[in-house]
Amino acid sequence: xxxxxxxxxxxxxxxxxxxxxxxxxxxxxxxxxxxxxxxxxxxxxxxxxxxxxxxxxxxxxxxxxxxxxxxxxxxxxxxxxxxxxxxxxxxxxxxxxxxxxxxxxxxxxxxxxxxxxxxxxxxxxxxxxxxxxxxxxxxxxxxxxxxxxxxxxxxxxxxxxxxxxxxxxxxxxxxxxxxxxxxxxxxxxxxxxxxxxxxxxxxxxxxxxxxxxxxxxxxxxxxxxxxxxxxxxxxxxxxxxxxxxxxxxxxxxxxxxxxxxxxxxxxxxxxxxxxxxxxxxxxxxxxxxxxxxxxxxxxxxxxxxxxxxxxxxxxxxxxxxxxxxxxxxxxxxxxxxxxxxxxxxxxxxxxxxxxxxxxxxxxx
Numbered sequence: 001x002x003x004x005x006x007x008x009x010x011x012x013x014x015x016x017x018x019x020x021x022x023x024x025x026x027x028x029x030x031x032x033x034x035x036x037x038x039x040x041x042x043x044x045x046x047x048x049x050x051x052x053x054x055x056x057x058x059x060x061x062x063x064x065x066x067x068x069x070x071x072x073x074x075x076x077x078x079x080x081x082x083x084x085x086x087x088x089x090x091x092x093x094x095x096x097x098x099x100x101x102x103x104x105x106x107x108x109x110x111x112x113x114x115x116x117x118x119x120x121x122x123x124x125x126x127x128x129x130x131x132x133x134x135x136x137x138x139x140x141x142x143x144x145x146x147x148x149x150x151x152x153x154x155x156x157x158x159x160x161x162x163x164x165x166x167x168x169x170x171x172x173x174x175x176x177x178x179x180x181x182x183x184x185x186x187x188x189x190x191x192x193x194x195x196x197x198x199x200x201x202x203x204x205x206x207x208x209x210x211x212x213x214x215x216x217x218x219x220x221x222x223x224x225x226x227x228x229x230x231x232x233x234x235x236x237x238x239x240x241x242x243x244x245x246x247x248x249x250x251x252x253x254x255x256x257x258x259x260x261x262x263x264x265x266x267x268x269x270x271x272x273x274x275x276x277x278x279x280x281x282x283x284x285x286x287x288x289x290x291x292x293x294x295x296x297x298x299x300x301x302x303x304x305x306x307x308x309x310x311x312x313x314x315x316x317x318x319x320x321x322x323x324x325x326x327x328x329x330x331x332x333x334x335x336x337x338x339x340x341x342x343x344x345x346x347x348x349x350x351x352x353x354x355x356x357x358x359x360x361x362x363x364x
Contacts (some may be wrong), residue, residue, distance in 0.1 A: 148267030187227025
């Protein structure tokens with residue numbers, strides 16, 4: 001990519017539809033970024049429009065999507081709840097705008113394919129925003145693996161503890177729709193957080209061929225079920241095996257500026273290992289990255305390990321990509337995001353069928 005897809009003689013005009021909790025992270029990309037101008041905001045909640053709009057007094061404010069799509073824009077950030085993605089994205093692409101879509105891409109592969117066709121028909125870019133692969137400690141992990149410092153990789157393990165204490169305040173209505181959608185997509189952790197984890201595995205080690213999953217259930221309140229404990233195992237085309245292990249710490253306090261997820265990532269190689277000790281939350285106070293090889297341990301202390309920074313860097317990379325910057329892979333392109341969706345779907349199907357599922361057998 002080197003040809004600009006948006007005008008470069010002025011800032012890129014961005015509109016945002018959906019002004020809920022995740023807005024607070026995505027909007028960091030556009031503050032103090034001279035290559036962008038936020039020109040329009042859209043949400044059905046007028047109170048949210050008033051609060052969010054105060055930061056962008058010149059931006060148009062809309063409660064109606066159709067009216068919002070008449071505004072002069074180049075790119076639209078779609079931050080609405082996942083069940084609305086297909087309809088909002090298809091309408092936005094049809095109106096002639098590029099789309100930066102909050103993950104997960106869709107409820108299922110059929111909806112993902114509808115959005116991909118809509119982007120092709122409109123001649124516009126559909127990008128599904130993934131922040132984890134822009135998290136600096138994970139990017140260091142990838143560079144260490146690719147350098148050969150720990151030798152050829154022999155295994156990849158991701159560990160997550162979902163907890164209920166600590167972190168930021170998430171409005172009850174946000175949790176409510178997340179749990180409601182989880183009933184249709186196989187669980188809030190596998191569908192929502194799992195998207196990140198499956199993205200990281202594909203980004204680090206390429207395509208997956210087979211998945212085996214056991215998705216559990218724990219009732220955390222009347223009518224609220226979390227899909228833990230869960231274990232997902234898979235095999236990459238290279239033969240490398242991966243594991244994502246999820247447990248629930250009901251009484252575990254988790255210091256965090258964001259969600260209460262204690263996460264670790266480790267790549268084992270034939271000469272040593274590389275490990276990321278934290279991501280969303282800040283439970284472990286060790287260096288954010290540790291590398292062991294040849295009998296010595298090397299630590300990285302001065303990385304930008306604030307998880308929120310990865311949202312900023314992810315969306316800025318997309319804007320620069322649209323403006324013709326040839327550096328960097330588009331993460332995720334519509335096709336790349338579909339591969340993540342296929343991986344996620346295979347895990348759900350494997351748990352339902354209680355057997356391994358080959359990726360090539362997962363279809364819309």
